Amino acid sequence: MAQPPQLPDTPSLVADLVQQVSQLIKHHQIQDPLVIGIHTGGAWLAETLAKTLNAPLGKLDISFYRDDFTQQGLNPKVNPSSLPFDINNRHIILVDDVLMTGRTIRAALNELFDYGRPASIKLATLCAINGRQLPIQADACALELQVTANQYLQLEGPEPLQLTIIERTIDESAS
Amino acid sequence: MNILIRQARVVDPYQQLDAIMDVHIADGNIQAIGAELNIPDAQVIEAKGQILCPNFTDLLSYLRQPGNSQKGTIASETRAAASAGFGTLLPSPDTQPASDSTAVLELVQDRAEQAGYCQVLPIAALTQGLQSTHLSNMLGLNKAGAVAFSNAGYDITDNTVLLRCYEYAATYKLKIFVQARDAALSHGHMHDGILATQLGLNGIPVIAETLAISRHLQMMQHTGVSCHFQQLSSAAGVEMLRQAKAQGLAISADVDLAHLCNTEQQVQGYNSQYHVQPPLRHESDRQALIAGLADGTIDAIVSAHQPHEAAAKQAPFADTATGMAIYDIFMPLLLSLAADTNLSLLQLTAALSKQPRSLLGLDENGLTVGAAANLCLIDPNLSWQLTSTSQQSRGANQCLQNSTLMGRVMLTLQHGKVTWQAHD
Amino acid sequence: MNLPPSAQLQLTETGELRHFLSIDGLPKTLLERILDTANSFVVVGNQEVKKVPLLRGKTVVNLFFENSTRTRSTFELAAQRLSADVLNLDINTSATSKGESLLDTLRNLRAMHSDMFVVRHSQSGAAHFIAQQVTPNVAIINAGDGRHAHPTQAMLDMLTIYRHKASFDQLKVAIVGDILHSRVARDQVHALTTLGCQDVRLIGPNTLLPTAAEELGVTTYNDLDKGLEDVDVIIMLRLQTERMDSAFLPSASEYYQAYGLTRQRLCKAKSDAIVMHPGPINRGIEIESEVADGEQSLILNQVGYGIAIRMAVMSMAMSGQMQQRQIMEANQ
Structure with missing residues (x-):
């Protein structure tokens, strides 16, 4: 069995992401961004980002927007989305922990557009791995990584945040 | 015809006989019965492991003609009866129009004779059109062949009319057949118990039967009519008749095979094939019916065969027609009853031949030398499939459709003529 | 799976809800999942955007053989909040008694390729009967049958x-x-x-x-x-x-x-x-x-909980029905 690649320590990845997002805002001259994290890992990261950027914080649960609910069934315990602001004509930083297929982001974009029409959306993810199924890329990303078919990444938290590689048993299917 | 049935298990309630025998039949008559017969030129039927018994008499069957030939015809249903081992049938007067005229009785008897499968002895309507208001022409109907009078499943609620029916029947010593059920209490669709509560179906309580029995018993005591109760369904009903018989009343009773074999549990999942009147009841009622048959309280087993077209059973339960087409599965059910209870084959065949015939005063049809051959040969170990091609009845309401069944009638003879022979 | 007969028709081979006809025989875990899911929908109902796209592209037919504006409205609203297309059919029973049997009505509806029927009928067992007749393609939700179940x-x-x-x-x-x-x-x-x-x-x-x-x-x-x-x-x-x-x-x-x-x-x-x-x-x-x-x-x-429960049951039954379809297609 191949040794899993060593990951940089999580706090420095988070710091890197915060740094990249700050630059992104500066570069695009974004005024008064909203930070919106996707449950659950993305929401933890969004909290840190919102604090640093001094921006309003929102959370999304995309369970009701998934395109695979007919295969996977519905997760009964859905955390409610909370967007305590009007998103119309606002600039949004959408935050998730790991970008893989792109389907979660697609669902999140759909849900956001049910709430209104934002001026722009930038995507920030802690980590991006191979396996994209949709034309979606992160605007800010602290770590790009190649993994094998039976590895995936998971952010554990909230205190402390810890990104780990999980080896899955052969039978589990990709989600 | 010259056949030798060899090494059959001969079961004849007329002789209390249950033994392995050879039977020789020629020219329509039973020529000889013996432990081992040697008939040189006879066609031999090797019947080892098979049962040979008198053919059956059915005191209640629905042939549907006239009026409902989409459900069944006299030809199709008498053929189905022959395939179940029956030689004599008493069709219900519940036809359209009802069997309340000599014209209908003649039509029924003519069609049956043309078909040639069974002797058909009609039950005529007790009231005109089974409407429970005017007496039918009982005397004329009796002369036209009616062996008994019944108001079928329709309760005569007016006691004055019912009393007149009994008084008039008593005048001419006519026999009355009763399906004891109180009309108002029988508006439900299944036995009144926990399952009816769970399924949300209106229940039919046991007193629907016992109230009616007690009413008819008093009518017959008052008028002296001889009365036969049909399709008993409850333990309490059996007990009332047991006591009435003990008092010496001239009564008799029957039970249909479905009630001996099934309970209300069959209705689970709204299985409309088991929507019947009277309803299938509790297991304790079924056991009481079996006990009643064993101790002679109940004299006869009937088929209560009721064929229907498919659509009649395809609706929410309460909207479906009542009744079961049972001739095609009659023999497998009867054999399972013999296997699962203390009832012997001798007792069961008595309840299907000797006893129903004697309560009507019909000829004996035992396996006696010199008599016309009225018999059936059964293979209890033959396994077969009931499918739309193997079924004989026109009825689509087959509760065991596509099931594998055990036991089949191989041969039926009525008055020395082959009326059924299984091919395959 | 070893299930009471009252539950067999309602569940897929893997124990997911595919019809919702009666509570009788359903396992505790499934009832708890319905409650948890409905709880989530209660929250959705309190949000500014009350609509979710779970049943987008699916057709739900409200098949009411017995009048009940209240019940029908809550099912209609629940289906709309799940983004389904909704068709209301009020079939008064006098029309069906004029010759068209329930079975004929169903055959006509089958031609519409709907995904879910919400059924209300005055006879006990009607929803059961319909589920048996239209299986495996349509999820049936019982909105009241006779005195049997709701x-x-x-x-x-x-x-x-x-x-x-x-x-x-x-x-x-x-x-x-x-x-x-x-x-x-x-x-x-x-x-x-x-x-x-x-x-x-x-x-x-x-x-x-x-x-x-x-x-x-x-x-x-x-x-x-x-x-x-x-x-x-x-x-x-x-x-x-x-x-x-x-x-x-x-x-x-x-x-x-x-x-x-x-x-x-x-x-x-x-x-x-x-x-x-x-x-x-x-x-x-x-x-x-x-x-x-x-x-x-x-x-x-x-009243508000009624909409959440109906959203939960409709989305769960639709999910189960789709899974059952996939299992059947895979077996073919």
């Missing part, structure tokens, strides 16, 4: 209890009134006993209590005061006025004397007992106005 109504009552009371196994629950004719009461009993409730009481006169009710695992009472003693939850049932015409009861006033829920009687229950009623209320027949509008009454909360 599972979404029962589950919304469970959701009300779930959100306002501690765990089911500690609760004493009284169901009061016309149990005999109530399709909801049967499913409430099944749901309560399955969810662990140890003390369920059915209260009414003998004419309105069903045969052998105790075998359902409940206690029956004729005396309302006794039956209400120390209970946590009181569910009042609606009394149809036609019961007086068919000799079940002498009069509404005598019924109110014996079984009407008054403030005085409410005192027999625990001080924090909650009062529920499926509506519409007959004030002064089943319940005193002051109680119906009082602090302990949750009658209005129930």
